[in-house]
Amino acid sequence: MTTFVNPVLSGDRPDPAVIKVGDEYWMTYSSFEAAPGLPLYRSTDLVNWTYVTAALPNPVGNTFAVDIAEHDGRFFIYIPFIPTPWSTLTDASIFVIHADAMSGPWSEPIDLGIRGVIDPGHVVGEDGTRYLFTSGVRRIQLADDGLSTVGELEQVYDGWRYPDDWITEGYSLEGPKLFWRDSYLYLVSAVGGTGGPPTGHMVIVARSQSVHGPWENHPGNPIARTLDAAEPWWSRGHATLVPGPAGTPDDLWWMVSHGYENGYRTLGRQILLEPIRWGEDDWPEAAVRDIGGPLPAPVGAAAQTPQADIEDDFSQLELGSRWTFHAPGPDEAERVRIEDGLVLRGKGASPADTSPLAMLTGDHAYEIEVDVEVEPGLEAGVLLFFNNRLFCGMGIDGERMLSYSGGIRTHWREPAPASNRITLRLRNDEQIVTGWYRVPGGEWTRHAIRYETSGYHANVVGDLLSLRPALYAAGAGEARFRDFRYRALR
Incomplete structure (x- = not known):
């Protein structure tokens, strides 16, 4: 049966x-x-x-x-x-x-x-x-x-x-x-x-x-x-x-x-x-x-298939099937194009007002990883995003790494190297979130701070959404994202 x-x-x-x-x-x-x-x-x-x-x-x-x-x-x-x-x-x-x-x-x-x-x-x-x-x-x-x-x-x-x-x-x-x-x-x-x-x-x-x-x-x-x-x-x-x-x-x-x-x-x-x-x-x-x-199962049902891991080289844009803009303005899709990766034009001043590209997940434990490159004057990175008031993650602006928790930029100054290109990784392991980063050709370094995110939900902020992996770009200029990976841990 x-x-x-x-x-x-x-x-x-x-x-x-x-x-x-x-x-x-x-x-x-x-x-x-x-x-x-x-x-x-x-x-x-x-x-x-x-x-x-x-x-x-x-x-x-x-x-x-x-x-x-x-x-x-x-x-x-x-x-x-x-x-x-x-x-x-x-x-x-x-x-x-x-x-x-x-x-x-x-x-x-x-x-x-x-x-x-x-x-x-x-x-x-x-x-x-x-x-x-x-x-x-x-x-x-x-x-x-x-x-x-x-x-x-x-x-x-x-x-x-x-x-x-x-x-x-x-x-x-x-x-x-x-x-x-x-x-x-x-x-x-x-x-x-x-x-x-x-x-x-x-x-x-x-x-x-x-x-x-x-x-x-x-x-x-x-x-x-x-x-x-x-x-x-x-x-x-x-x-x-x-x-x-x-x-x-x-x-x-x-x-x-x-x-x-x-x-x-x-x-x-x-x-x-x-x-x-x-x-x-x-x-x-x-x-x-x-x-x-x-x-x-219903009559004739096939065996249930789990969600597959994702390896996205951004050779094409999976808008709708994978990625959606959060809180989009008119013609939001004009901010993005495919050119040696996914190019995302900056918007707003911080992750809160950038209309990030987000994807749904139903896994209890997973990792996301992406290569990020920024132009001068731009900040970009990877988040676990609930809404514009509640998110965590990290980004770079070419001079430093910026860290976010509880929807605000934290005071922690992560000693990451100044670089306009870096690979970022977030692991959400049953609502404990850990970050890593590495420069091209370098070794992974664990971000010094972990976040507990079990409270990132609707009853806390009164918004009927979910905590989603997301890519953001804030400020003037463009960011380029390459080689996105999503992997369920169990």
Whole structure:
């Protein structure tokens, strides 16, 4: 019997949205302040996922939880954007992009004029009318082409209320995902808050025989929740339910959700998969209680493949599939080109405002290494980057080495040689971070200071991101990065 172990897609990939198209599944997730945004992955078995493209080269704002829909042979992604210092938005705003195929090309974002809500969920009512449900849970009608709205938002569902003594972050009714099964329309949503205490986030279900209600709450709510902080996965929620691959029994579906790994909030919310059984009363129920160990895989699933180590000579730029800019300005991609390595034009005055190039990781222990060369007046280097307030790492400016911890430059003056070219290495070994450096042809020297980074996570700085390897260049001029390596240690 083939088994799999969660996560099925590691690293910070919150709020998964999944659609089944024929025999394939497509998925994306909240990409927040990353550009390109909305990476699209494809799978035939829900366990092994392959990157295909990024649907959103130039985000309008901070990209929150989306929904993917197919209607009359056309595909739509409904996107909530949140204002950021680099966007022109002034309120949470829902947009849409569309394409003839999930592989794209995707249109430019179209503003639907919906303000003050997030987490759109698309559904077609029993009369053929299209709707978006949003956080709250509110609803608005869509035009037949899905590219504009009709009327105003209206409150349609107040949620299921958990006992007041449960330890949660806050009620936060959000993430509505809707689907028809037989004669019922099911509404899957999340309550309890996505961060905060490990026992907060949860998955609840309601159903109706009409898109207009009334809604009946599942008598067994919540269908998924972390009951105890000793469990391997925390804050489980924001779920999508989908039928299994061909050959799956009718009473078995699968649920894709997100959660924090116990002890590793620094990795962000990772993608979880678990079986769902349909009871004789037509309610979905979790088929297993513990999703932390090996689970039977969906019908026909291939063996789970681990993330491969990376050796990147920068002969081509892997934007979207590997690297994304954090907090990008307009035309951020113009800062980078391939020429004897990756050339990155400087921006800002320190790592905090450089829009670094970052990559996701889900490993507990890993090393990153890269050769860095700087022009006069420029500082560049390698970081473990959470956001502009929280990062650690080191860089060079041709005269000295600069060290960072806790999002600030430290007072330590590392006795590294003055050089405009040096190879830097960071090792994150279960949240203990050590650095090394060497000049061309020289020996490795360990940086004198180590950092403990278990607190580099969302509950510390109130930002739902993760600690990511990153390359940065600050100031005037350009930096050249060569021979990047990423190696999982175990």
